[in-house]
Amino acid sequence: MSVMRTKSVEQAIKDTDEPETRLRKDLGAADLVVFGIGVLIGAGIFVLTGTVAASNSGPALALSFLIAAVACALAGLCYAEFASTVPVAGSAYTFSYASFGELVAWIIGWDLALEFTIGASALSVSFSGYLQELLAGTPVEVPAQIGSASGGFIDLPAVVIALVVMVLLIRGTKLSSRFNQVIVAIKLAVVATVIVVGITLVDPGNWVPFIPESQPTPDTEGGFLQLPLITSLLGIEPAVFGVAGMVAGAAVVFFAFIGFDVVATTAEEAKNPQRDVPIGILGSLAVVTVLYAAVSLIVTGVQDYRDIDPSDAAPLATAFNAAGVSWMGDLISVGACVGLVAVAMILMMGQSRVAFAMARDGLLPRGLAKVHPTYGTPYRITLITGVVVAAIAGFVDLQTLASLVNIGTLFAFILVSIGVAILRRTRPDLPRSFRTPAVWVVAVLATLMCLYLMLNLSGETWLRFGIWMAIGFVVYALYGRKHSRLAEREREEAAAGRSAGSAGSAGSAGEQ
């Protein structure tokens, strides 16, 4: 069946070598770790910490982060293996093309588009929140009507920043990567200061009880009825706090760990992808896990979680302002603004790379994959992505965006984890410079944990995700299925086979 046609790993690597669509290879291991940290530290730690501490976890926020970190580490091991096996642009997309076939590849590519595009919108919105906190009370204060989608009618700062990032990206990867290194340094310095200064302000009494007692509504007493997916389907109030709240919190702060997979999207631009990509993924994940746990303890230690406003767009700054250390509030806001822009930038870049790979394969119009003659970047895709990100950022709030990104990413993690295990069976011979230890155990655990976190997201989130995927199926049926390069090759070979009088070779292009 044609939708099952797979593109061999060898073919995927060979396809990267066409002059018109070849990317420059100039990133090293350190670039990738920095790149990873740059995309990981963002809205998750700067904004969602406050929301989740206030509405789901309380001081157990630190545990919510650890739960999410475990799921990510398991999936991260699988990502590291596939990135070292299939070092080409496009991340999970390219990988599934080689292991599951074209239809699944399309599904995952479409899913990644959701993760990156909506993710970039989420980061633009978060940037806007901290910018407004910084400008509040000054003559250039942003008026509420144009300050947020929920409180006004458009989030204008979010729209503007998305467009600025787009222009920077079109100007070139290396420039953006340098720019990113400086920003990562600023961001790490801010996080370190939050931890160091924060320790002196902690009142350990705020951590007691560490897991606040569950406040279930009468309907949700116990068991599966506490899962947000179920409660929202049944139209009842979800339980808050307690262990169930902590896990529901994990499904939201999961957002903070998304991004190491973006490192895999740049594999084609790495000098030595086999070694550098696993280092980049696992290294950046380890660093941020420690930082997140520390910052969570600070946020809930400096303030009583009951005093945190769940809709605060700049909770870290607020915590220090409330403790009377307003210079810290300003410092955090400046660092957050800069850091959040960097994440938006990398996400947009990730999106352009995935779409680039898909266009090169003919699943999207091939003209989109054209690289700019002087800048060497996929400028057409970047332009389209930037405009879409800006439009969404202007009108949708952060919670909605973050949950949607999480469900899409968890889904991609599941496909990748299963894919890694399957590829070990179908292609045991492939060179793998990084092998996931105990792959069957790790892949199965990663799948189960991600699935469980997905169940902790609401019915509305599932519905939005379902709609997005349904649109994807229509696009594939109407365009990609006919125009894909593999489809073309199949047709050519079938024709060649007929004229040579041998029907035997038809379709072999797709075989592994």
Ligand SMILES: NC(=[NH2+])NCCC[C@H](N)C(=O)O
């Ligand atoms: N690949 C993504 N969609 N990443 C979005 C999340 C980025 C980052 N972890 C943050 O906390 O802001």
